[in-house]
Amino acid sequence: MNARLHPATSTSAPLRDRLQRPLRDLRLSVIDACNFRCGYCMPADRVADDHGLDSSQRLDFDQIETLVRAFVRHGVSKLRLTGGEPLLRRGLPALVARLAAIEGIDDIAMTTNGTLLARHAAALRQAGLHRVTISLDALEPALFARLSGDRGRIEDVLAGIDAATAVGLPVKLNCVIQRGVNEDQVLPLVGHFRGSGHVLRFIEYMDVGSCNGWRAGEVVSSAELRERIHTRWPLRPLDPQYQGEVAQRHAFADGAGEVGFVSSISEPFCGDCHRARVSADGQLYTCLFAAGGSDLKPALTQGQESLEETLATLWAAREDRYSELRGAQRSQARDDRRRVEMFLVGG
DSSP states (O other): OOGGGOOOOSOOSOOBOTTOOBOOEEEEESOSOOSOOOTTTSOTTTSOTTOSOOGGGSOOHHHHHHHHHHHHHTTOOEEEEESSOGGGSTTHHHHHHHHHTSTTOOEEEEEEOSTTHHHHHHHHHHHTOOEEEEEOOOOSHHHHHHHTTSOOOHHHHHHHHHHHHHTTOOEEEEEEEBTTTTGGGHHHHHHHHTTSSOEEEEEEOOOOSSSSOOOGGGBOOHHHHHHHHHHHSOEEEOOOSSTTOOEEEEEETTSSOEEEEEOTTTSOOGGGOOEEEEOTTSEEESSTTOSOOEEOHHHHHTOHHHHHHHHHHHHHTOOOOHHHHHHHTTOOOOOSOOOOOHHHHTO
């Protein structure tokens, strides 16, 4: 069914879940494959190269457009394209152009490892992509290669950042620091990107999925990182830009930009979470730490109105707050429940 026949530009009554959280953001995975094998997401010894979906199992562009229109009807205005590695999805700029034309979408972003960005940045910007977030956990070439499962080159990522900048795509950089793994990269990363106009964000290593062997002892808290950076380059806190912003923002006192900290382990923020995640095969996940999803494809095949009804029912039943419950137990120990893998929902 062609979604273009159903414009649906005005929103329905805002949805609220059982904790009165609205639905505002959609993180949409366009592919589950990735050209990296990062240890905390898709370790090579746990995820085979031929894992996952074939192309016939992924939502096609018509289905994706219908799905996004249904989410917009329920209040979504921010859309993030994820993977896997989204730049592996053939024809991605054409999809971006279709989604950018949907009235009600105010912001379209993409999360990528950046290695393929240099060749696609101009087309994505022309299609209507607003900004890009690049995962970057090290600057030192040998360490970067090792963290990517020996599949990435830091030079390619830096070229992608330069290409995005050249075409006017704002860049954020996400860095996951693991104790004993890449702690020594914190100050080099900050020093490299200070004053560049790019925003560097440090994300606490999270117990997402079941294949990364997460251990609480490998978490470096935002407070520790903030103090380490502040000692070298003094910081001052900034006010949130909007309710539910996940990163705590700090400006460099000398005016050389800002740095952010995402503290899902040490300072859970479930109470303000207004994000839905949909996998490349149409599974809705209402929490990053969910054990399972809800298949949207049956409703999707019946049309946009059916999908809107299904979304309303699923969101109204939502009561996820895993990180807060973990914190309330006063333990960072991982439980044994199986969770959706990060590479299926893009983090």
